[in-house]
Amino acid sequence: MKLPPLRAVHYFEAVARLQSFSRAAVELAVSQSAVSHQIRQLEDYLGETLLLRQGRRVSLTGAGEIYLEGVTGGLSQIAQASEQLRGGGEMRVRLALYSSFAVKWLIPRLSGLRQQHPELELELEMVAEDPLLSDRVADCFITVAPQARGYSHDLLYRERLFPVCSRRLWQQVEGNWPVALWQLPLLSIQAIYKEKGEDWRRWAEAGGLVIPPEAHMHHFSHVLLAMEAANWDQGVALINDYMLQPEEGNLIRLPLHPLETGDNFYFVCKRSRLHEPAISRLRQWLWMETQGSLRPRD
Secondary structure, three states: OOOOOHHHHHHHHHHHHHOOHHHHHHHHOOOHHHHHHHHHHHHHHHOOOOEEEEOOEEEEOHHHHHHHHHHHHHHHHHHHHHHHHOOOOOEEEEEEEEHHHHHHHHHHHHHHHHHHOOOEEEEEEEEOOOOOOOOOOOOEEEEOOOOOOOEEEEEEEEEEEEEEEEHHHHHHOOOOOOHHHHHOOEEEEHHHHOOOOHHHHHHHHHOOOOOOOOOOEEEEOOHHHHHHHHHOOOOEEEEEHHHOOOOOOOEEEOOOOOEEEEEEEEEEEEHHHOOOHHHHHHHHHHHHHHHHHOOOOO
């Protein structure tokens, strides 16, 4: 096995991550010229230009992006293996996931994770859109877009939406469902299908219903906004069941059909990192928690 100059690889990872030779030099406690020398040595060894210097700004070339993606996991594994043998205690793992899933499902359960795995140091990176699968973003991910070369994915949850309203609004409604539904404002979430009103249109279609022209609809960019509006008696929202936990006692699920969105949530990480202790323990804990709390229920 022929290895590249490992010090040079280490310096390259620092420059690429910090996007600066000077900041990398400070982190590595060496001179900036020493960093530049190591980068030139690595580029000469590989026969590729990895970094573009534009004044004080540093960016990756195409070859640099590919190389960084490959070496970051390896450096992390070397560091963790060395720390274990030295008897190091902390195991840090970065998890990127959607903000709604983090706020309404994961964060309320973090005390259970800490009790079961006090050695884990979990860092959360909340995202609004599908996260970029890269070690530069996080060590592992919860995403509905798992397909990426070299990555493993485990199914956690199949998304379903349920119509909900506040307890007060529920008590005010008169008549039978679903006719009574049209008395209430419909709170539409654009983020789900990227089009205003599309969530309610698909929900109605799934139940063989037609939204009457006189129905009132209000629009929200994010599910957390619509859920808060429903909580404050402003109408009926279509909410993911992972958000309808027992602690959300003010929200009532209406006796109407659910909508399967077709989105599946996966735990994703690089195959080469599956057996790292921190990732492996977090992966197992997440799988057990989702099986216990997110099994389909009617």
